[in-house]
Amino acid sequence: MQRILVAGAGHGGLVAAAKLAKRGFDVTVIEKEARAALGHDWEDRFTFSLPETLLGIREADFPAGSWRVRGDCAFISPAKRKRVEIFYDETQAQRVMWRKPLIGLLLDAAEAAGVNFLFETPVLGPLLQGDRVTGLRTEAGEMEAALVIDAAGVFSPVRMGLPAACEIEQSPQRGDLFYAWRGYFNKIDGTMPRCPFEVSLYHEGEQGLSWCCTNPDSVDLLIGRIDPLTDEKVRVQIGNYKKDHPWIGDRLLHGGQYGRIPVRRPLTLLVADGYAAVGDSAFMTTPMNGMGIDLSMQAGALLAETVAANVGQPMTAEVLWEYNRRYHIEYGAAASKNAGLKNALLSLPSAGVDFLFEQSVIQAADLAGAGKNMQLGALLGKFVRGMKNPPWFFAVLRGLIKGGKAAGLYAAPPQAFDRAAIRAWDAKIRACDLKIAGPQA
Numbered sequence: 208m209q210r211i212l213v214a215g216a217g218h219g220g221l222v223a224a225a226k227l228a229k230r231g232f233d234v235t236v237i238e239k240e241a242r243a244a245l246g247h248d249w250e251d252r253f254t255f256s257l258p259e260t261l262l263g264i265r266e267a268d269f270p271a272g273s274w275r276v277r278g279d280c281a282f283i284s285p286a287k288r289k290r291v292e293i294f295y296d297e298t299q300a301q302r303v304m305w306r307k308p309l310i311g312l313l314l315d316a317a318e319a320a321g322v323n324f325l326f327e328t329p330v331l332g333p334l335l336q337g338d339r340v341t342g343l344r345t346e347a348g349e350m351e352a353a354l355v356i357d358a359a360g361v362f363s364p365v366r367m368g369l370p371a372a373c374e375i376e377q378s379p380q381r382g383d384l385f386y387a388w389r390g391y392f393n394k395i396d397g398t399m400p401r402c403p404f405e406v407s408l409y410h411e412g413e414q415g416l417s418w419c420c421t422n423p424d425s426v427d428l429l430i431g432r433i434d435p436l437t438d439e440k441v442r443v444q445i446g447n448y449k450k451d452h453p454w455i456g457d458r459l460l461h462g463g464q465y466g467r468i469p470v471r472r473p474l475t476l477l478v479a480d481g482y483a484a485v486g487d488s489a490f491m492t493t494p495m496n497g498m499g500i501d502l503s504m505q506a507g508a509l510l511a512e513t514v515a516a517n518v519g520q521p522m523t524a525e526v527l528w529e530y531n532r533r534y535h536i537e538y539g540a541a542a543s544k545n546a547g548l549k550n551a552l553l554s555l556p557s558a559g560v561d562f563l564f565e566q567s568v569i570q571a572a573d574l575a576g577a578g579k580n581m582q583l584g585a586l587l588g589k590f591v592r593g594m595k596n597p598p599w600f601f602a603v604l605r606g607l608i609k610g611g612k613a614a615g616l617y618a619a620p621p622q623a624f625d626r627a628a629i630r631a632w633d634a635k636i637r638a639c640d641l642k643i644a645g646p647q648a
């Protein structure tokens with residue numbers, strides 16, 4: 208059976224690995240970290256039913272104490288004059304899970320399916336024959352394979368080492384990434400705010416978002432910006448949160464680390480001869496909220512279906528294109544629409560975002576759905592209110608229109624892997640100009 212190498216134990220790579228090993232492929236995951244070091248030291252949100260749908264991992268089998276329900280949420284405007292509160296009912300309550308047990312469940316499922324693992328083995332880049340990927344260069348030597356699945360995250364050395372002839376975008380641009388610091392502090396009293404999860408847009412007037420989530424046993428702080436953070440900035444912002452939330456203690460209980468999240472449209476081209484990207488390595492998140500766990504796992508499952516349907520065939524870009532097409536039709540289009548709104552909001556001055564909050568152009572339903580709830584009636588009301596400041600309102604509308612146009616293109620990729628057709632399709636998507644404007648005063 209054909210040999211498949213997975214670069215990095217990313218979520219999508221593990222789903223694809225488990226599914227393909229079950230189908231009899233010889234699959235090896237090559238991960239730079241030790242097994243015990245995998246998974247962030249914090250809790251994140253994803254669709255709890257997805258591991259069962261994709262891999263048969265039942266919610267009932269999630270380890271005890273590995274997840275909880277996050278409290279109700281308040282979005283706070285940049286000038287802190289307006290709060291939009293969201294009260295979830297039982298069906299909408301946000302459940303979050305510690306990342307180590309989540310990745311542990313995926314690793315266990317992959318191992319049980321017969322996947323081999325090489326931990327503590329950094330991948331250095333793709334192994335190439337001309338423009339074809341024929342394996343991986345690793346610190347343990349060169350390894351050959353019929354297919355390399357790139358699940359090595361946003362700065363994957365595999366994607367960044369591909370030849371220009373593959374025409375796969377290699378490096379993110381300003382505004383494509385969200386830089387975050389996250390840590391959990393002890394609580395020095397029993398305070399529980401009515402909306403314990405407070406999310407600040409344009410926190411302290413800067414492009415980005417931060418949060419302070421008061422849990423019964425700790426306070427989860429996230430400081431996030433579109434530009435790279437410095438230790439000094441994080442220190443100052445933690446200090447600001449402590450001033451407003453005197454129950455935050457000084458003892459760091461979890462995290463205390465930096466992370467980078469792609470918050471842009473996904474790569475248009477996900478495949479090359481012998482190569483397919485999944486998850487953060489292909490920028491597969493919902494741009495407004497940076498959620499990438501579901502999309503990464505869903506991409507892994509789609510890729511496995513395409514590969515398994517072509518057993519014994521050379522894993523050419525032509526064969527892998529079906530995965531590329533399906534991902535964009537099923538998920539990429541919605542993500543690029545969402546990128547239009549995110550970029551428009553981040554291109555406004557912080558006073559513009561305050562205006563949108565204060566005129567109720569931004570409402571609870573928009574924020575709860577990360578910009579996905581766009582009903583006509585609600586939009587008309589927004590239009591009337593938004594016209595009180597046409598330049599800012601039209602800036603947001605332009606972002607929505609650009610996102611919608613890009614979504615239409617993502618939803619209609621070329622039928623077959625035809626280089627000229629793909630180039631023309633990609634050029635049209637680029638022309639939608641899904642970028643954020645430069646730093647704002």
Ligand SMILES: Cc1cc2nc3c(=O)[nH]c(=O)nc-3n(C[C@H](O)[C@H](O)[C@H](O)COP(=O)(O)OP(=O)(O)OC[C@H]3O[C@@H](n4cnc5c(N)ncnc54)[C@H](O)[C@@H]3O)c2cc1C
Nearest residue numbers: 215217218239251252329330359360466486487498499500
């Ligand atoms: C602060 C923060 C909060 C987040 N919150 C959420 C959330 O609530 N919900 C959500 O859905 N998403 C969230 N995300 C995003 C989410 O983490 C990713 O989108 C998701 O993990 C999918 O990424 P991935 O599995 O493809 O890659 P990653 O999680 O980055 O995994 C890549 C793997 O590849 C390995 N690797 C990297 N380089 C090499 C190399 N050279 N050789 C070998 N191995 C390598 C890494 O060690 C890692 O194991 C958050 C991210 C951050 C930073």
